[in-house]
Amino acid sequence: MNGLERTDGDSPVNEMRNQSMHFEPVNESAQYLLQRTKYRPKVAVICGSGLATLGTLVEKPDVFPYEDIPNFPVSTAPGHKSRLLFGILNGVQVMLMQGRFHLYEGYSIYMCAMPVRVMHLVGIKSLIVSNAAGGLNSKFKVGDVMMLQDHVNLQGFVGINPLAGRTDTRFGPHFFATNHAYDRKWRAKCRQIMEDLGLGDHCREGVYSMVGGPNFETPAELRLLRMLGIDAIGMSTVHEALTAVQCGMSLFAFSLITNACITDYEVDQGASVAEVMETAHNREEDLKIIVGRLVAAMGSETQAL
Ligand SMILES: O=P(O)(O)O[C@H]1O[C@H](CO)[C@@H](O)[C@H]1O
Numbered sequence: 636m637n638g639l640e641r642t643d644g645d646s647p648v649n650e651m652r653n654q655s656m657h658f659e660p661v662n663e664s665a666q667y668l669l670q671r672t673k674y675r676p677k678v679a680v681i682c683g684s685g686l687a688t689l690g691t692l693v694e695k696p697d698v699f700p701y702e703d704i705p706n707f708p709v710s711t712a713p714g715h716k717s718r719l720l721f722g723i724l725n726g727v728q729v730m731l732m733q734g735r736f737h738l739y740e741g742y743s744i745y746m747c748a749m750p751v752r753v754m755h756l757v758g759i760k761s762l763i764v765s766n767a768a769g770g771l772n773s774k775f776k777v778g779d780v781m782m783l784q785d786h787v788n789l790q791g792f793v794g795i796n797p798l799a800g801r802t803d804t805r806f807g808p809h810f811f812a813t814n815h816a817y818d819r820k821w822r823a824k825c826r827q828i829m830e831d832l833g834l835g836d837h838c839r840e841g842v843y844s845m846v847g848g849p850n851f852e853t854p855a856e857l858r859l860l861r862m863l864g865i866d867a868i869g870m871s872t873v874h875e876a877l878t879a880v881q882c883g884m885s886l887f888a889f890s891l892i893t894n895a896c897i898t899d900y901e902v903d904q905g906a907s908v909a910e911v912m913e914t915a916h917n918r919e920e921d922l923k924i925i926v927g928r929l930v931a932a933m934g935s936e937t938q939a940l
């Protein structure tokens with residue numbers, strides 16, 4: 636066996652394995668959507684905490700509350716709207732998630748990433764993932780945009796991976812390389828867009844990692860994460876990114892640095908959701924322009940596919 640075969644079936648051994656790779660429930664969600672929208676997008680966007688406002692860019696939307704979509708989780712995190720939009724963004728058909736799923740909401744890592752498999756079955760080829768994150772890199776400032784060059788899958792180190800389970804090649808290969816998970820051409824494009832907007836000094840590039848949350852990190856944890864070479868820390872994105880790459884999508888992800896990571900015990904102030912939301916609110920107009928232009932670029936590329 637080379638890891639590329641489909642192995643689903645009703646054998647006793649498969650019954651004992653993680654059921655996460657089942658095709659049918661994901662396909663049921665995808666078919667529900669395709670039957671209720673005329674749009675056939677190839678570009679998708681996932682909105683991070685406080686960034687649901689990116690959804691206001693979508694014209695003539697078909698709106699699907701998550702609770703209405705069969706087998707779909709429901710958002711419970713602050714700043715996540717729990718609805719899916721299909722519509723037109725900057726002339727390009729898009730599928731946009733106003734709300735994502737986190738381990739701290741009590742969902743398995745597989746369920747947190749399941750919407751990306753739905754995207755794949757809907758026909759998505761390019762994905763923009765956004766998140767709010769704490770800036771570990773001492774050069775980063777609150778309000779900066781860090782384009783993900785790479786990530787560290789801390790959960791994956793202990794076997795918590797959305798891709799673990801039965802192999803079903805309809806979601807891609809079981810084993811694959813991740814050294815170019817984040818497509819460099821979108822980073823170059825985003826940098827150019829930000830420079831054109833006079834925001835070049837706020838454009839950063841680095842390594843993201845995700846903890847389980849919901850609490851923010853202790854100073855000792857932050858120092859450890861920094862030693863590991865992590866530039867920005869959040870509670871999302873990695874599982875979505877891996878699932879997207881497995882499905883063969885071209886991926887761009889960015890972190891809005893919403894807060895500094897405080898490692899000094901003498902500082903009274905700590906991270907808070909209020910600060911995360913405030914920074915997201917302050918940057919929303921810039922991010923709308925940046926995401927709008929990236930979607931346009933992705934749209935021209937996927938038109939030919
Ligand atoms: O990663 P997103 O969903 O943007 O949210 C980030 O912001 C929240 C903390 O305020 C956490 O959920 C963290 O992951």
Ligand SMILES: Nc1nc2[nH]cnc2c(=O)[nH]1
Pocket residue numbers: 767768769770846848850851852868869870893894895896906911
């Ligand atoms: N884990 C984590 N997630 C965040 N999301 C926004 N800011 C932070 C942070 O400082 N730490």
